[in-house]
Amino acid sequence: MEPFTTLKAAAIPFDQPNIDTDQIIPARFLGKARDAQVNALFHDVRYDPAGKPIPGFVMNQPGFAGARISVSERNFGCGSSRENAVTVMVDNGFRAFISPSFGDIFFNNCFQNGVLPIRLDAARVAEIRKALHEKPGSEISIDLPSQTVIGPDGKSDRFEIDSFRKDCLLKGVDEVNLTLGYEKDIAAFEAKQAKELSWL
Amino acid sequence: MTAPRTMFEKIWQRHVVVDRPDGYTLLYVDRHLLHDGSAGGYGKLREMGRKLRRPDRAFATPDHYTSTASGKVADIRDPGHRKLVEAIQTNTAESGVTLFYVGDPRQGIAHVVGPEQGVTQPGLTMVCGDSHTSTHGALGALAFGIGTSEVGHVMATQCLWQRKPKAMRISVDGTLGAHVTAKDVILAIIAKISAAGAVGHVIEYAGSAIRGLSVEGRLTVCNMSIEAGGRAGMIAPDDTTIAYLRNRPFGPKEAEWDKAVAFWRSLPTDDGAGFDREVSLNAADIVPMVTWGTSPEDALPITGRIPEPSSGLDAAKKDGIARALDYMGLTPGTLLEEVAVDRVFIGSCTNSRIEDLRAAAKVVDGRKTVVPSWVVAGSGLVKAQAEAEGLDKIFLAAGFEWREPGCSMCVGMNGDTGKPGERIASTSNRNFVGRQGQGVRTHLVSPAMAAAAAVTGRFADVRRLLA
Numbered sequence: 001m002e003p004f005t006t007l008k009a010a011a012i013p014f015d016q017p018n019i020d021t022d023q024i025i026p027a028r029f030l031g032k033a034r035d036a037q038v039n040a041l042f043h044d045v046r047y048d049p050a051g052k053p054i055p056g057f058v059m060n061q062p063g064f065a066g067a068r069i070s071v072s073e074r075n076f077g078c079g080s081s082r083e084n085a086v087t088v089m090v091d092n093g094f095r096a097f098i099s100p101s102f103g104d105i106f107f108n109n110c111f112q113n114g115v116l117p118i119r120l121d122a123a124r125v126a127e128i129r130k131a132l133h134e135k136p137g138s139e140i141s142i143d144l145p146s147q148t149v150i151g152p153d154g155k156s157d158r159f160e161i162d163s164f165r166k167d168c169l170l171k172g173v174d175e176v177n178l179t180l181g182y183e184k185d186i187a188a189f190e191a192k193q194a195k196e197l198s199w200l
Numbered sequence: 201m202t203a204p205r206t207m208f209e210k211i212w213q214r215h216v217v218v219d220r221p222d223g224y225t226l227l228y229v230d231r232h233l234l235h236d237g238s239a240g241g242y243g244k245l246r247e248m249g250r251k252l253r254r255p256d257r258a259f260a261t262p263d264h265y266t267s268t269a270s271g272k273v274a275d276i277r278d279p280g281h282r283k284l285v286e287a288i289q290t291n292t293a294e295s296g297v298t299l300f301y302v303g304d305p306r307q308g309i310a311h312v313v314g315p316e317q318g319v320t321q322p323g324l325t326m327v328c329g330d331s332h333t334s335t336h337g338a339l340g341a342l343a344f345g346i347g348t349s350e351v352g353h354v355m356a357t358q359c360l361w362q363r364k365p366k367a368m369r370i371s372v373d374g375t376l377g378a379h380v381t382a383k384d385v386i387l388a389i390i391a392k393i394s395a396a397g398a399v400g401h402v403i404e405y406a407g408s409a410i411r412g413l414s415v416e417g418r419l420t421v422c423n424m425s426i427e428a429g430g431r432a433g434m435i436a437p438d439d440t441t442i443a444y445l446r447n448r449p450f451g452p453k454e455a456e457w458d459k460a461v462a463f464w465r466s467l468p469t470d471d472g473a474g475f476d477r478e479v480s481l482n483a484a485d486i487v488p489m490v491t492w493g494t495s496p497e498d499a500l501p502i503t504g505r506i507p508e509p510s511s512g513l514d515a516a517k518k519d520g521i522a523r524a525l526d527y528m529g530l531t532p533g534t535l536l537e538e539v540a541v542d543r544v545f546i547g548s549c550t551n552s553r554i555e556d557l558r559a560a561a562k563v564v565d566g567r568k569t570v571v572p573s574w575v576v577a578g579s580g581l582v583k584a585q586a587e588a589e590g591l592d593k594i595f596l597a598a599g600f601e602w603r604e605p606g607c608s609m610c611v612g613m614n615g616d617t618g619k620p621g622e623r624i625a626s627t628s629n630r631n632f633v634g635r636q637g638q639g640v641r642t643h644l645v646s647p648a649m650a651a652a653a654a655v656t657g658r659f660a661d662v663r664r665l666l667a
């Protein structure tokens with residue numbers, strides 16, 4: 001997996017809370033190959049049933065093309081476990097998501113794809129979104145080693161991340177390989193459980 | 201003396217393979233459910249050049265892409281979808297996994313099949329590449345959804361890296377009123393705590409109203425834990441659980457039964473164990489619920505009115521209500537009971553079990569549908585049981601379509617979708633924008649309330665309809 005260290009890129013604000021993974025990629029695209037899903041990103045909130053762009057949706061507003069960081073209201077990526085919600089964002093250039101909170105499964109799926117989800121205080125996230133609306137195309141700087149985000153207003157915030165996740169991202173660690181290093185422990189666990197829960 | 205522990209803590213501790221100093225745990229997975237959307241997991245396994253570590257711990261059934269019109273693989277119109285259903289057959293055959301394939305009466309929605317087959321049991325850890333895996337917690341398992349990469353990880357290692365979630369208890373005490381069901385309970389809970397109310401937590405549902413629910417009702421409650429943001433939801437095993445599990449095909453056999461029951465009895469939360477968060481509701485306050493917006497937290501009592509955007513607490517909330525009402529095509533102040541529906545769907549892993557069909561049939565009996573209405577049983581066995589009880593005749597006589605098991609219109613991946621602008625009363629779990637098809641407006645309700653909508657063409661209060 002590609003390591004993640006720093007990122008300085010344009011950001012896009014999503015003002016609604018609870019942006020679910022059905023919105024990020026509607027179900028009917030899931031059966032397709034990954035490269036056929038690229039244009040499905042936010043499809044049904046971005047286009048009306050006739051295929052015309054919906055002007056109110058932020059991705060259809062000028063100045064936000066090429067954003068690589070999303071800044072959203074609470075509970076981003078809630079709902080379905082579809083990892084396509086992360087991969088379709090990645091395939092559209094995104095590498096980091098900022099929100100006061102995330103759907104748990106989406107959050108975990110990010111790390112599987114070398115993407116950094118950042119939790120920041122809700123008031124600060126609202127401030128960043130406002131700054132982005134005022135100046136579309138503004139950039140945000142993320143530095144994973146020092147765990148800091150510098151907003152479009154130049155203000156710097158520290159964010160928390162588990163050292164396990166941080167390490168895996170920085171080194172681009174493959175989790176399966178890591179786990180296979182514990183093969184003996186897994187086998188010992190299985191032997192013990194076979195005795196205790198013999199009916200399984 | 202050991203300190204009092206929650207049920208979640210007990211199950212978690214039992215499954216720790218490795219505890220790292222950085223707070224991450226390698227957690228063992230006892231049961232892995234696979235469905236037709238899990239083909240990507242096999243893809244990951246192939247990429248890694250690895251084999252499935254414990255095929256005996258995995259169980260598979262196609263559900264998302266199956267045809268509910270005929271129940272035949274050949275009738276799946278989209279060739280890509282047909283391939284995904286067929287792939288589950290070749291993949292499980294190669295890897296030695298138990299499969300309940302199309303045509304097998306045991307096939308159905310994974311979260312209906314697991315408990316039905318006794319694959320789901322108290323005290324186990326369970327995962328599936330599907331967010332509604334939380335359903336299985338109803339039998340006292342720690343069960344949660346994962347993404348495709350993690351599915352591949354579990355296939356290769358039978359473990360997952362996890363940071364321990366926090367524990368939350370939601371207690372519902374008292375007696376539920378007539379025609380108030382498990383679905384109304386969980387919608388009331390989500391309306392109270394919000395769609396992000398349990399993020400990072402495993403929920404334990406407790407209290408006399410929860411204990412009073414059947415296993416079917418408990419499955420409905422735990423199913424929607426994810427809609428409250430919960431990592432998982434669980435209910436302590438008791439006599440009801442144990443009676444349900446007896447003689448299930450993949451449960452403990454007679455010789456081991458007593459040993460298993462003794463283990464299950466040790467699981468409930470000890471007196472005095474602490475939770476990170478506690479929430480309580482009074483069962484008597486809960487009435488039949490209907491969602492009006494595009495998040496499950498947008499749930500109101502049937503006696504309520506469509507909210508005014510100005511009722512939002514801040515500008516963002518006001519804007520959110522306005523947006524949801526615009527999508528839903530609703531006018532603020534309208535009585536919910538006056539909202540007309542275009543279509544009714546009874547099904548999904550939330551509400552497609554035998555009890556759900558009985559509750560709906562009771563409302564439908566002797567009445568006629570006035571809008572297109574479907575019943576999609578959760579599994580072939582549920583369907584057969586309903587037919588043995590004559591429920592199919594009641595539904596068919598009323599004008600319902602009686603379809604083959606699968607996820608169907610819950611998500612519409614198989615093409616079972618509504619039309620743009622259609623308003624659907626649905627017993628499923630998500631009223632997200634576009635969930636049942638582009639532009640489709642979903643209202644979440646219980647099976648009895650869905651049936652009431654089918655025969656009246658609007659959101660009728662089932663308590664009055666049956667009075």
Ligand code: SF4
Pocket residue numbers: 263264309310311330332548549550606607610611628629
């Ligand atoms: S019935 Fe709906 S929620 Fe349940 S597994 Fe199928 S698609 Fe998911």
